[in-house]
Amino acid sequence: MIPVKFDYLAPTSVEEALAALGEHGDEAKIMAGGQSLLPVLRMRLNAPEVVIDLGGIDSLRGIRDDGDAIVIGAMTTHHDVREHALVREHALLISKAVAEVADSQIRHRGTFGGALAHADPAGDLGAPALALGAQFVIAGPGGSRTVEADDFFVDLFETAIGEDEILTEVRIPKHTGWGAHYEKFVRVAHQWPIVAVAATVRGSIDEARVGLTNMGSTPLRARATEAALAGASATEDGVREASQLAAEGTNPPTDLNGASDYRKHLARVLTGRAVLKAAGA
Amino acid sequence: MKIELTVDGAAVSDDVEPRMLLVQYLREKLGKTGTVIGCDTSNCGACTVHLDGTSVKSCNVLAVQAGGRTVTTIEGLADTVEGDLHPVQESFRECHGLQCGFCTPGMIMQAVDLLKENPNPSEEEVRLGMEGNLCRCTGYHNIVKSVLHAAGGGAA
């Protein structure tokens, strides 16, 4: 199907994009890679009057080293994030998870910021961003502000980004030398996970961070498992025991892909696998 | 909206509605029906073309987003090399990498991209690299064989 008619704006700076958003308000929709937005428009689930394409804003693309963090521009494609040496070195979990997003063609267009702003609870990048304590830099009419990962994901398809704001970059605190694994459970290739687990560990195991995908309306941290893993040894039995706590406090959906209880079971099993692989055990 | 771009080596310019998809533009405005539409959800990959040298699903890109860029479709692929056919096309013929042929343009365009990034893929890497392309006839074995054959022949 073809989208409803809209006007197309292609600003070349964040200021211009913000001005266009300010002018058109809730009639406008931001487009990043368009890989989620265009399907939505084509199915006519949404019909904005104006589409503001961020593709012409070069400053939003790229990855840089910023001391204790790496900074990923919102418009950096999944493909470029995956390939980047800084990401592999300091945020291995992101490299691993981004490789599991969709397929090659979609990774060439879809963007890091677009996927996080879209906030699909089944999206693969939310849980790793949460687990690594990412900070979201959001530009608005009054300047820029930074939102912690814990406050960024608000609900299903809803983030802390306001209607007049744009996500410009994501800061990922360096986790240099941490092992990582993203364990994604799907029934068919190149699809969203039924459940996935993002795990990253220091040593084996001094500290652990575990994020859960599709276990609620937002990405979640498996905090009880993290606490149980700290200082534990990376043996199969020890990790499996800590993983039994992975579904604590979650409220996963029941849908065609599985019941809530089944998802809780998956979370426990996948957490065990993810942590063991992250620890290189 | 006015767009100017290069498609299969030729400079083209047109006035298009912003909502026009790249695949529609190629098929309906330029008559390049070699690029096909197989789904409504951007899952199947039949519409795969190269935008500035990398593979994209042309049903999930607006024609206006291709303005100022270079598009290569299955129809222009052979012109990018010496000889009548691109080596990947040749391999699909050699290994019989098709049944009804509907998915083939997308399969070939994605295979070319895959081999550009990874000239010597394992079978597993071919299967993963082609995961965004579905074959309704499920002739995957020969498709994978074709890609591996092309790699062996130094294509890409």
Ligand SMILES: Cc1cc2nc3c(=O)[nH]c(=O)nc-3n(C[C@H](O)[C@H](O)[C@H](O)COP(=O)(O)OP(=O)(O)OC[C@H]3O[C@@H](n4cnc5c(N)ncnc54)[C@H](O)[C@@H]3O)c2cc1C
């Ligand atoms: C067939 C298919 C399979 C897929 N499989 C997966 C999968 O397995 N896992 C997965 O995680 N994803 C998957 N995706 C989605 C893909 O990851 C998209 O790239 C991503 O969700 C959106 O990124 P985008 O850059 O294309 O954003 P767009 O589609 O352009 O935008 C998405 C939304 O975010 C808003 N937005 C975008 N950027 C900004 C910004 N900078 N500031 C404020 N708002 C913004 C837009 O207004 C829009 O509402 C799939 C998509 C398709 C079509």
Ligand code: FES
């Ligand atoms: S027609 Fe584009 S992916 Fe199916």
Ligand code: FES
């Ligand atoms: S050969 Fe028929 S769809 Fe692939």
